[in-house]
Amino acid sequence: MTAPLLHVRNLSVTFPRGRQSFKAVDDVSIDLGPTEALGLVGESGSGKTTIGRAVLRLLPFAERNVSGEIDFHGRPLTAAKAAELKAFRAQAQMVFQDPVSSFNPRRRIEEIVAEGLRIQGVGKTEIAERVDTALAEVGMSRSMVEGRRPHQFSGGQCQRIAIARALALRPEMLVCDEPVASLDVSVQARVLNLLRDMRRARSLAMIFISHDLAVVRSICDRIAVLYMGRIVEIGDVRQIFERPAHPYTRTLLDAVPVPDARAKVVPSPERAVRASRLEEEGGCAFRTRCPFAQDICARVRPELATTPLGQQAACHFPLPAAAVPA
Numbered sequence: 001m002t003a004p005l006l007h008v009r010n011l012s013v014t015f016p017r018g019r020q021s022f023k024a025v026d027d028v029s030i031d032l033g034p035t036e037a038l039g040l041v042g043e044s045g046s047g048k049t050t051i052g053r054a055v056l057r058l059l060p061f062a063e064r065n066v067s068g069e070i071d072f073h074g075r076p077l078t079a080a081k082a083a084e085l086k087a088f089r090a091q092a093q094m095v096f097q098d099p100v101s102s103f104n105p106r107r108r109i110e111e112i113v114a115e116g117l118r119i120q121g122v123g124k125t126e127i128a129e130r131v132d133t134a135l136a137e138v139g140m141s142r143s144m145v146e147g148r149r150p151h152q153f154s155g156g157q158c159q160r161i162a163i164a165r166a167l168a169l170r171p172e173m174l175v176c177d178e179p180v181a182s183l184d185v186s187v188q189a190r191v192l193n194l195l196r197d198m199r200r201a202r203s204l205a206m207i208f209i210s211h212d213l214a215v216v217r218s219i220c221d222r223i224a225v226l227y228m229g230r231i232v233e234i235g236d237v238r239q240i241f242e243r244p245a246h247p248y249t250r251t252l253l254d255a256v257p258v259p260d261a262r263a264k265v266v267p268s269p270e271r272a273v274r275a276s277r278l279e280e281e282g283g284c285a286f287r288t289r290c291p292f293a294q295d296i297c298a299r300v301r302p303e304l305a306t307t308p309l310g311q312q313a314a315c316h317f318p319l320p321a322a323a324v325p326a
């Protein structure tokens with residue numbers, strides 16, 4: 001890979017929880033190339049959003065809960081001062097799951113799209129130009145939005161406005177956190193196509209968070225599979241889909257898609273806490289759900305290692321290609 005745009009080493013994020021602390025992200029390392037799209041997948045509570053927010057320095061709590069290195073363009077983001085952080089805000093943007101709640105409901109749409117540019121100190125004429133261009137890129141126009149506020153638009157339109165707001169800053173990297181999960185199925189494809197087109201047209205690097213593997217497959221070059229805050233497998237999209245090495249990845253691929261996302265079972269935080277305690281005792285966090293677990297899985301925590309299939313998996317018994325039915 002050429003020099004990575006984003007370089008993350010040993011990122012850990014802990015939340016205080018009662019008397020103990022809870023590791024939401026545990027020793028995660030990621031390199032993202034300048035035009036690469038990396039998918040982050042894993043069940044609810046596995047730490048996807050926390051990773052996305054951490055790499056954009058958007059976590060809503062003290063930095064002391066975060067450890068590890070995050071470099072952007074080879075410069076440490078963790079040590080960035082206010083001016084550097086402001087410049088970074090133009091280079092890296094986030095698209096959230098629920099666009100409406102990321103908007104100030106009292107603002108007019110053109111103000112919402114222009115807000116980041118104003119913060120960056122862009123001049124009035126250029127702001128107007130860039131807002132028009134960004135709206136056009138997402139299939140909208142100033143005359144469609146003029147004087148109107150977020151509640152006057154559908155979820156899909158709001159997400160397109162949120163994408164316009166991000167693109168207006170001409171970022172190099174976009175973190176998309178379940179960007180279509182809250183939308184009607186009928187508009188999901190439209191927003192996904194838009195993100196895919198924008199990625200190519202703008203040569204964007206992307207971290208694409210989703211619990212939907214089909215969505216990730218359609219947009220990403222590589223995939224990192226998270227389980228309880230740790231990457232258990234990472235590799236090219238084709239490797240992960242055609243020859244998954246980690247039993248958990250197999251479980252995800254085998255899961256029957258539920259048409260209504262709201263019907264999905266959300267694991268309770270309590271379960272995650274219990275399992276993370278298990279992990280502190282040593283061994284593999286997935287072993288209690290793993291059909292291939294052996295004694296060693298309870299004693300020794302598997303580290304990410306390159307498998308004979310080419311991807312990296314954190315498993316004592318990575319699945320051989322032969323075990324995967326076509």
Ligand SMILES: Nc1ncnc2c1ncn2[C@@H]1O[C@H](COP(=O)(O)OP(=O)(O)O)[C@@H](O)[C@H]1O
Pocket residue numbers: 015016024042043044045046047048049050051060269272
């Ligand atoms: N602000 C917070 N305070 C305390 N715990 C949090 C906070 N944000 C997330 N968590 C916990 O961290 C874990 C990972 O959450 P998250 O990153 O949102 O997972 P995902 O996006 O994969 O569903 C969850 O157990 C969640 O309850």
Ligand SMILES: [Mg+2]
Pocket residue numbers: 048049050
């Ligand atoms: Mg999330």
